Amino acid sequence: MTSAAPHQPILDKPFVLDLFAGPGGLDVAGHALDIPSLGIEWDRSACLTRYAAGLDTLHADVSAVRRDAFESLPPEINVLAGGPPCQTYSVAGKGAGRKALEEVKEYIERLMAGHSDEAIDRSLKKLSDPRTAMVLEPLRYAIQATRSPNRQKRPYDVIVLEQVPAVEALWHHYAKVLKETGLPDGTKYEVVVDVLDTETYGVPQTRSRAVLIARREGLGQPSLPAPTHRAYEAKEWNRRAVQAASRIHQPTLDAPDTSGVTDTAPGIDDKGLRPWTSMGEALADPVGTHPGRRTPFLVRSNYGSSGIPGRRGVRTDRQPAATVTGRISRFVVFEHLNESVVREGARFSMNEAGMLQSFPPDYPWSGTAQAQQVGNAVPPVFGAHLLSAALGLPAPDPEVLRKPWQSATEEQRAKLRSHGCGAADTCTARCPRPERQTPVRSSSRPRVDASKQPEANGTDSLRRISPRSSGL
Template identity: 25%
Template sequence: MKPTAIDLFCGAGGLSAGLEMAGFEVRAGVDLFSAAGKTFEATHSHATFIEKPIEDVTIDELIEKTGLQPGELTVLAGGPPCQAYSVYNHKRGMQDERATLFIEYLRIVEGMQPEWIVMENVMGIFSIGGGEAVRAIKSELKKLGYEVQEKVLKAEEFGVPQERRRVIFIGNRIGAPIEHPEPTHGESLAPFTTIKDAIGDLPELKNGQDLGVTSYSSKANSEFRKYARGKRKSVSNHGAPKLGKVNIERMAHIPPGGSWRDIPFELLPAGMKRAKRSDHTKRYGRMTWDGLSCTILTKCDVHWGAYIHPEQDRAISVREAARLQAFPDWFEFKGSKTEQYVQVGNAVPPLLGKAIGLKLLETMTTGDKVPVAAE
């Protein structure tokens, strides 16, 4: 029997996909985002998507949907937004409605009693209350019987063609060792996956052009492309956002690796005409084929980051953003184009999720298990 997982705040299912690649069976995903739910359902046909606020999800419902009784779940995954933990900073108090998310997360941990928990969060969590948020997470889970350790993981060190830093909390209630995955890419390891490795086989697009479902433009001649394409002969979600005339004029002046500082002064947005040249180094950035992508956000807006294609005068497509997040091409994103970008940007890169899942399985196989008593 495969180890099992439930993914809270699952979005489109990036972490779920990674855990499944590692050998887990994801039984359910929970999220409010309807478009992401449609993507999750289309890409995790064996799992149940529960579209409702986490506070409305009952333990009985999870038992019914997953077929798992309390104590039988292997991993409860998912990361409540970091703002939730500000409740433990007394200056903010309980008024912040987002505090509910973490409290409800704890309720589900207590109710389902998973052997392991995996939580993902942004680096900003370390700055909340001078580290108070991190201490609170560990303290509250300790009360439920879980020892927890956190570590910053760099997505590019696990084959993701993107500079992305995330805090990963791993914990268990069975007394097993807690270990995070070790890098597979970097110095003295496999080379980083470059932007060309990731998106160099996708068809050329003009500004605003959407090819629908289309053929690849070249062979899968990199390990990453082989992973992304699998047995597929065509690719979807490859459409460029339509940018206005002034942005097209701006991009014409930006070389690979360049940014807003290469744009003639008269073409700059009004606010950037007052900026220091040392500021906003990623804005209007053009990618380089041999580099890594900047962090993929929920809106690949050229005004906010380096989201200009290395050669073509346009912003990257949803599929290119998804490739840079290490999503395989069988992931077809549903909803409007805006909703698709949000799904991609919010996700845990599947290859990072896979690395976490493999390390968990390794620990489960070799680690000694001594039950941890709740406080």
């Protein structure tokens, strides 16, 4: 359900708590909307990116903060947001979460009935993959807010969640209990849930996300953000590509040359929708340190798009990218030299990969596993649309996110890391252990990130954390 009603902000001073914050997609969206945020992120490299970007960050485990440091969170936070880890729910994963959907729904019922955290935690240990339980954390935070003396037991006003499409069933169950049952203190919400395609909001890639937007009763019925761009129709594009290939020499790739193919409906249509944003449009112009990509190109990915294996293959610069994941660094880019010859060119830089996720140019990707950071992030343009719809704000101006990002100064970065890690230039005992930074891959040896970090987990020291907006 989308709405064309006049925009009316529902909160005077929104302040977002971003769970599983990653490198900052939702926080960058908040920055574009002048909305402050605090992110909680456990991965050291993602936190390094956030510090370099100037984003308020707590380097910690989301569950540990809820258990041990909730009272230190800023009491003025009134918007809860997040995208829990999706590996076990993703079509690309082994599917432990999909198999446990009904079991997780039972945990939701138990939480809403007021069962103790200790009893819930004991039961959750039985799950085959502990990441599956992370999808419960937003609900547990919402409940904890109503029990917090520091917040005067005030519930969050707005909740915004996004995940892979396979989680839609759980979001619908969230919606049911938030609206009908209410939190244990009786707080109820008006909720809307759906699966949205990011290219319909101007993100230059096809990516589908299950979205939940909730408003506390009395703040009005929420609505989904209205699309601003047309959906990418793969079948129509491929049909025209085949027709073009019958007229143009076939290049040495597993896809037809589409240099003669143009958008079927250029310009704004009768519904006010613009054409979807292509890779070429996103990357063509020089901006910041990005030199621009003016030469027509093809991109070959080695996996499906939006969870649909049939979409794998080659796309041109006139199409949106396939879903950007941690494999973006494996995308092979081929440049057109003329109508019949292509050559393999340079692969996308991390700056370009971020731009395909709609991050601003020159976003300061830092640490290791940068491609994974890019792929795991919420596309900022999409996030800005979600926050705007949730808070009753006008649709965001995408041009704000096309400008080069101004990174934090060394002094600002040191101040942010002192808040987030406990020291200006290193992690401390309260940060998550290094061996837990990157989940072990089933087909390879464990990857150890940040081997110089302290070994102690230090959950007790979380009680001393006082994350506050730095005002940078």
